[in-house]
Amino acid sequence: MDTIKDQVPVRAEEKGARQVIEISNLKKGFDEQLVLKNVSLKLMDGENLVILGKSGSGKSVLIKCIVGLLMQDEGSINVLGEDLSSLDHRGLNEIRKKIGFLFQSGALYDSMTVKQNLEFPLRRIKKQLTEAQIDEKVKEVLANVGLSDALDKMPSQLSGGMRKRISLARTLVVDPLIMLYDEPTTGLDPVTSNEISQLINEVQKKYKTSSIIITHDIECAHTTANRLVMLNEGEVYMEGDSEAFENSKDPLIESFFKQSFSKSKN
Secondary structure (H helix, E strand, C coil), X not given: CCCHHHCCCCCHHHHCCCEEEEEEEEEEEECCEEEEEEEEEEEECCCEEEEECCCCCCHHHHHHHHCCCCCCCEEEEEECCXXXXXXXXXXXXXXXXXXXXXXXXXXXXXXXXHHHHHHHHHHHHCCCCCHHHHHHHHHHHHHHCCCHHHCCCCHHHCCHHHHHHHHHHHHHCCCCCEEEEECCCCCCCHHHHHHHHHHHHHHHHHHCCEEEEECCCHHHXXXXXXXXXXXXXXXXXXXXXXXXXXXXCCHHXXXXXXXXXXXXXX
C-alpha cells in the first residue's frame, strides 16, 4: 500500500480527462459590491485545481456558487453536465450528493461521536445501505484517513489535524465525485498541514475525485496542484502549473508567492 508521503497529484491528462465543472462569465455581487466580475474556468476529471488569491478576491464565494449555496447574478455553472440555474430544488440536491465540501472549520457535530458523525450523511444519502454496510463504510474511510482508533471519540477529544481528517472522512463516506476544499490547512502547524496536503493527493488517487482547493498556503498549493488559478479583484488573473507561477516575473504573482511563502515559514 502507498504511504501518505508517497502520494503525488495525479495528472488529469493521464486519465483521458473530461470536464466535470465548467464556469463561464460568472458574476456575483452583494449590494453594490461586485465580488466575482467575469470568472471562467474548468475543472477536469481527476484533476486537483488550486485557486489562489488574497482575502476578498472571491475564492470562497466561487465555491459556494458551485454547490448552489449562492446563486450567481450572471453567467453559467455546469456541474457534471447539469446547468445549475436550470435545476429545481430536488435536482440541485441530487447534484450536491455528488459533491464533497470540506469546510474550513471542519463542521463536525460536537454532540456526536466520530462514528455518529460519519453515519449521519450515510443514513441521509445512502438510505439503501444495511447497518452492516454502514459499519463497513465508516471503518473503511477512517482507515483511509489514518484514524481507525478514533471511532468512539468525541470531537472535543481530537486535535485540529485529527478533526480535519475526520471531517474529510465524513465527506468521503458518501463517495463524492467532486471535492471542494476550503482552506484545508488553515490553523494547522506546518507538519500537520503537510500531512493534510498529502492526504488530499491520497484521496485523489484512491477515490478518483476531481477537486477544487481554495488555499493561501503555497506549500499546500505546490504539493496538491495539477493546475493553479489566481483570482484578483474578482477575475482570473493567471492560470497555469506550479512551475509557471513560481517562474513568473509578474509583480503581483511574485509578491503573493514571496509573502505567502514567508508566512508559511513563520
